[in-house]
Amino acid sequence: MTVKGKTYQKWDVHHHVVPDFYVNELKNLGIADVSKIKWPQWSPEYSVKMMEMFHIEKAFLSISSPGIFFKDGAYSQKLSRRCNEYIAQMAQDYPGKFGGFASTTLPDVSAALKELEYALDTLKLDGVGLMSNVDGKYLGDKAYREFYAELDRRGAIIYLHPNGRARQEDHRLLNPLYLWQNDTTRTVIDFIKSGYHRDYPHIRWIFSHGGGILPPLYKTLIRSLQGEHSHIEAELARWKSQLFLDTASKAFDEQIPQLLNFSDERHVVFGSDLGWANKMAVATLVKSYSALDSKSGLSEAQIEDIFIGNARRLFGPDMVAVEQTERPVVISSQSRPARAVGNVEYHYHCVPQKVIDTVQAIDPSFDFAGVSAWDERQTLEWMRQNGYDKVMVSLDLPQVWQLGGYDLVRILRVYNEEVAKVRQKDAQQLGAFGAVDVQQPLYALSEIDYCLNELKLDGICLSIDISATPFEKLLDERIMAKLSTLHVPVLIHPVDSTGIPLLNENYLDAIYFVAKAFYLGAYKKYFSQSQLILTHTGGVLPYLAQPLNILFYLTVKHPMSGGSRYLWDSMVMHDPKGYNILMNTIVDEEEQTWPDQPIIMKARKEKSSQ
Known part of the structure; x- marks a missing residue:
């Protein structure tokens, strides 16, 4: 039985740094804001204050969109190194409170490998942070094979964060509320389509913002991939043990069960998006997941795992097996679910x-x-x-x-x-x-x-x-x-x-x-x-x-x-x-049984052929 009003301690895997030097560098490049959203006022002290407010024992720091790759490889390498050393210094200044994910200079693979070695071996950061795309290059790019091979050899953690696209920079709130989420899912699909999920199974992943729209799109994705890869469903079922979805921005009743059902509650980790997210958003997030006893039937121990236990296991040496239990999607009582009508x-x-x-x-x-x-x-x-x-x-x-x-x-x-x-x-x-x-x-x-x-x-x-x-x-x-x-x-x-x-x-x-x-x-x-x-x-x-x-x-x-x-x-x-x-x-309805040989164009949402 869950204790009503229980305060859970947390490890936060989605916590951004926005240091002044980084903001000034980007402003000098003409990046005065991010999709018309002003740069936040951030400092290490602010992060510590927020961590105390929301009972966060440890936060894993990262750079958010638009990342560090600008101008050329040399410039980006310098900016990447400065960001990584900044995060490492915060971890030293506040012992036990911070970990971090290193920025790298992808798509410059050679420089990215050098920074990876320095960040993980010298700075002792906890993993690598990758953007969903850099200059339009997604994570299934053929040139990235050597980079993934090294991460796979190490059994490293990749923290994946959405990034904008050049032709959509002026799309304002359409970006954070829709397009950026899709970009995370798109790069995961690109990675899968390349076959990298089979080739590098020892990399552990954190998909920020719940993987974008990956959980509800998953069945459609399976069907669309099966034409090219007949064993894709079994392959992805095995790969899921290496995938963790963070909770950032996924606070609604229609979303949380999708995260839980994507694999299981042991593969959902707390992410606040602090650094960019405001206090009200984080408070709503914490409240929603704290109430999963009454809404989704989770035990106090399972809720505690989402807030802290799952992250501890993720950063440990052992693989976390998937133990799936389906839960119904929760729909608020005021509205009906999106649906087809009658007959x-x-x-x-x-x-x-x-x-x-x-x-x-x-x-x-x-x-x-x-x-x-x-x-x-x-x-x-x-x-x-x-x-x-x-x-x-x-x-x-x-x-x-x-x-x-x-x-x-x-x-x-x-x-x-x-x-x-x-x-x-x-x-x-x-x-x-x-x-x-x-x-x-x-x-x-x-x-x-x-x-x-x-x-x-x-x-x-x-x-x-x-x-x-x-x-x-x-x-x-x-x-x-x-x-x-x-x-x-x-x-x-x-x-x-x-x-x-x-x-x-x-x-x-x-x-x-x-x-x-x-x-x-x-x-x-x-x-x-x-x-x-x-x-x-x-x-x-x-x-x-x-x-x-x-x-x-x-x-x-x-x-x-x-x-x-x-x-x-x-x-x-x-x-x-x-x-x-x-x-x-x-x-149109998601699940239908269709004739094997229809004599019309298939009337369905997931169409494998025309």
Whole structure:
């Protein structure tokens, strides 16, 4: 039985130093802030004060984003050495209170190996801190093999932290609340895809911020990798004994069970993000994990392990075996989980034969591998077998969007007219979303009218690729204004949903669409009365609902007043508006049983082939 109000001692594996010399160096490089977030006022004394406040016995220090690699190898080596010696000196000045993770000069492997040797053998630091990417190079890079071989030989610890990307530096709060988290997961996937998890099994890992979205995305990831690596699930199950997820920023009921269930509670370690995180965030974090007796059925000893015991074992010599016990995801009583609705399947792809013929006439080289023409009888049989009363069909041909211009307009017109015929045959069981090209706004506006007024289709499918768009751009304002007046279902679908999530940056764009719509204020202005249907979400929407709720309030144009409303609605009234929107948004179901040989494009969030 857990003692109510118990204060747990802690080891903090996610604790940042932000020394003045480091800030000044980066300011001299023109880095005046990090994604428009001001540099924090930090000192060693501040860390000690926070440690006393939150009962942290020991903190493992590290440099946060944007890391140490700038200008050239020589400059970066000098900055890396200074940061590492600073951390080592703090450990000496406060005996027993601090450990630390060394910065290295990756992607300069030769210099990184030299710094690794100095940091671990001379400075006696506890491991190596790596950024998720440096100059766009991820941890699966072929050039890193020698670096990992040395870490594997040592059985060393790697502390992994997200880093921003050059073309997204101006994305402000979208970075810490969404994009940076994804970058951690992306680099883990890149590492796995390279086969390094098999080649270097003795490296122990701390994935900061719970590994980003890795826990909820894991099943989707397994399925997307199995085509290339048939034994990947068994390999990753073995690798998990070397993986530890830290708790930083993962304080919500929809998140914590995902961390616990990724392997087990023995592989979750306390991380505060102090140095950058504020006191309220850390207090919320501590409160959430201290309450896991009542919320997730953990014992006092298991909670104590998360706060301190697991880290002690991690920094010890022995491997920690996985002992998994599944726990239900906890959803707050005020909201329903993100879900599909009733007996209607909203995400089901249809490619009429006439569309295939039209595409082939325009481009005879078009690859239709894995695509078969629509067959109504087999679709109705699929509905019967899976208990659906109605299916809403939509288009999914990733290559067709590359044609652009009049060719694409012609194909979409043929598609819309053909699915109108499908719908007319049996409107009670078969509905249809019209397809438009959002990159051609004037055409899209005209085609929306044609689809809804002339063809009598049921809604509009927006095939989007916003992963590489400028920060301030979502969709053409005229298209959003048009949709806001129609009150019809709007299906949000990536242009390309093939391949591996995050390695294919477009895959999760439905979630990015909503995040951006919240933050730019477009959701309140244009979509608040629309029925959005999100596809290819990888099962991560409930996990992200609370962080994205912050973007709903702290919009680009109204960050200050939005902050007050966020605190009032979320903390006082317990009525977080953005969260409730997301938890009641229609998504296609995560787990489905699909025909072995579907005669349509598979209507699922995890698609291994087209």
